[in-house]
Amino acid sequence: xxxxxxxxxxxxxxHERVLDLAAALAGPRSRLHLLCVLDPEYxxxxxxxxxxxxxxxxxxxxxSRAEAVLADALAxxxxxxxxxxxxxxxxxxxxxISEQARQLGxxxxxxxxxxxxxxxxxxxxxxxxxxxxHAPCPVLVExxxxxx
Numbered sequence: 001x002x003x004x005x006x007x008x009x010x011x012x013x014x015h016e017r018v019l020d021l022a023a024a025l026a027g028p029r030s031r032l033h034l035l036c037v038l039d040p041e042y043x044x045x046x047x048x049x050x051x052x053x054x055x056x057x058x059x060x061x062x063x064s065r066a067e068a069v070l071a072d073a074l075a076x077x078x079x080x081x082x083x084x085x086x087x088x089x090x091x092x093x094x095x096x097i098s099e100q101a102r103q104l105g106x107x108x109x110x111x112x113x114x115x116x117x118x119x120x121x122x123x124x125x126x127x128x129x130x131x132x133x134h135a136p137c138p139v140l141v142e143x144x145x146x147x148x
Contacts, residue, residue: 001027002107007084008035008097008131011069014112017142019073022110023080025140032084033104034073036066037093063088094130102136109135113143 007022009015022032039062070086077084089096101109111128132139 001030003027003030004033004104004106004108005030006033006035006097006101006104006106006109007073008037008093008109008111008127009069009073010036010093010112011065012112014142015069015073017144018110018112019076021140021142023077023082025108025110026082030083032077032082033100033106034070034077034084034086035097035100036069036086036088037096038062038066038088038090040090040092093127094134097127097131098134098136106137108137109139111139111141113141 002025005022005025007018009018026032066088070088074084074086087100089100097109097111100106109131111131113128128139128141132141
C-alpha cells in the first residue's frame, strides 16, 4: 500500500485520469501531495501584491491558473474522501517533481503522459522521461489517451 503519493498536475488533458488513478491507489492512511509546477521565468513570489500582478500579468495568469487547477483537484479528492494537500513551487518540472518526492519521502509519483509528437518533443522535453530517470521512488504514468 502506498502511503505518501506525489501527484503532478498541469491542468492538461490527462488531468482527470491522473486524479482518478491517484485516488484509486490511495488507501485509508494515504496522503496525496498535489503538485503544479510554475515556470520560474513567470513565477511571482508567494507574497506578491497587486502591483506585482499588474506589472507581470503573464505571471499572475500562470499562478491563478495553477491555483485553480490545484483547488479543483483538492475539492475532487475531498469529495472522494481522499486526504490531499497542494504545493505550488517554481522550477524545472522534472527536477521539482523528483526533489519534492525526495523531500516528502514519497512511495510513488503519479504523472500523466502528454502524447507529444516527435516535433513537439524536440521543443518541449519530456517531463515524464526526466522524472522516470531521476525519481527517488517508482513512477506511475497514466498513458491512456485523454477523454473526449
